Amino acid sequence: MSQLKRISITKLTIGSYVQAVSKQLSSVKIVKTGWVRNKKAISELKREGVIEVIIDINKQLETAQKDEATEKESQQKKITKSFEQELVSAKKLQDKMNTLLEATQKRILDNAPIDILALEQVAESIINSVTNHPHCLACLVRINHQKNSILEHLQRVAIMLAQNMVFHKVSFSESVAVVLAGLTHDLGKLLLPVQLQQYEALLTPQLRQKRLIYVKNTIDILKVSGGTPQLTLKICYQQMERLNGSGYPKKLTADSLPKISKLFAIIDEFDSLTSGFEGNKIALIDKAHQALMLQSPTIFDKNLLQSFIKTTGLYIAGSLVKLKTGKIGYIKEFKHEIPMKPIVHCFFNAQFDHHIEAKDIDLSGEFINDSIESTVDPKQFQLNLSDYI
CATH class of the missing domain: 3.90.105 (Molybdopterin biosynthesis moea protein, domain 2)
Incomplete structure (x- = not known):
């Protein structure tokens, strides 16, 4: 029957x-x-x-x-690759993300439904790339940072979410929904009036509050387009909620917020701080971590923040650092058990202010007598990092 x-x-x-x-x-x-x-x-x-x-x-x-x-399990048991092996695929994936998100932006501005399935497939590709190599795609996207746009912000947030999902062995289907939220959560900002499209840091408190309508815009876009997972919708809807009840739109407190929404808020804010997205002064990685720590546990979950730092690294892939010997390079990858000693791709010497032969330095090496002195801003030395990957 x-x-x-x-x-x-x-x-x-x-x-x-x-x-x-x-x-x-x-x-x-x-x-x-x-x-x-x-x-x-x-x-x-x-x-x-x-x-x-x-x-x-x-x-x-x-x-x-x-x-x-069985299918999901096999997808999560992919053979890991070296940085160089994954780099070719990662570059193709970045091009695909750029093309798809630009097309998505155009459809939104034309009041047309967006292609949720295509975005979902890109979310799957991001997870697969991070499974192959946890830092390659993150390194590439951060190094190729150019426009400081909403679309670049979506990519970085999605990748950091994927890193956390893979590290904590979250199921593939749930991971896809979470990463999809990363790729779509700020799409509603594209529909804001011109006066509200300024960087948040430049707006009055009243206009900042009015600007939060973008959350509703995002949900409307996703619902009209159809096929969006419920978990994706939930994360996008709760993205501006904060643990002390000061958030938007429901003023939910810590007890009412799921773990993934708390983690999402940390990652979203971290990228805003370190990229200068939303008009903030760009914070170096260690300063961004400190800023988030100062806001925990009232605004951000302290345990999840520590877990996030452990997963993405004290010095995240693609960030520029200066070694004690004066060498400058970007973080290429690291082992989670020794995060203070990553592999750094060095190509410049700050002491003599000139380029050097590019090479990887594994700070965990037995005979390496060097360590990270600080993170640095590429503009300080007029360096274009995309020339060195």
Whole structure:
């Protein structure tokens, strides 16, 4: 006997039996019935603009759930690669992110639905890249930082979220939803009136409060486009909530906020501080960590902040540092058990103010008598880091 249930496309799982399509974006009626046997089938429904389906819960394929679990597990057991091996793929992925987010921006400004499926696929690629090498993509994107735009901010936040998801071995499907939130959480800012598109640091307190409407804008964009996971929507909606209840829009306190929303707030604020996004004076990595620590545990969760620092590093990949010998280079990668001794790609000598032969220095090496003195601003030495990767 049939037992029908109406569900969102985001809750459709492998093994479900689709009786009918009940809601869609397209004006052309889509007729799809039968079992969902793989992830590709769900992706095709999303691509065709399906938002809601009717399933028969008495026709669930028992083996499908095992197949789905096996598929996700295999995706998380990818062979790790060296920095150089992953760099080629990472560069292609960065180009893909730039192209897709620019197209997304255009569609938003044209009041058209955005391609959630394409963004979801990029989120999967980010997770796969971070699984292959935890620091390569992060290093590349930070080094190629140019416009200080909303779109660049979305990329950096998404990658740091992926690093945390992979490090803590969060399930692949949940990780995708979290990283997708990173790629989309500020899209609503693109619809703000011109006077509110200024950097937040330049606005009056009254205009800053008014500017928070971008959170609602973001949710509207995601809902109209269809197919956005509920977890993604929840994170985007709670992105400006703070532990002491001073946030927006519901003034939720620590007890009411899920762990992922607390972590998201830390990562979002960290990138704003270290990139100068939102008009803040650019803070060096150690100063940004200190600023966040000073706001914990009242604004940010102290334990999650410490976990974030452990995951992304005391000196995050792509940041510029000066060694005690005067050499300058960017953080290439590090081992989590010895974060103070990363591999630094050196190419300049501050003491003599000239370039040197570029080479990697592994500060954890047995015969290396050098260490990090400080983080530095590339502008201080007029360095364009993208020339050295």
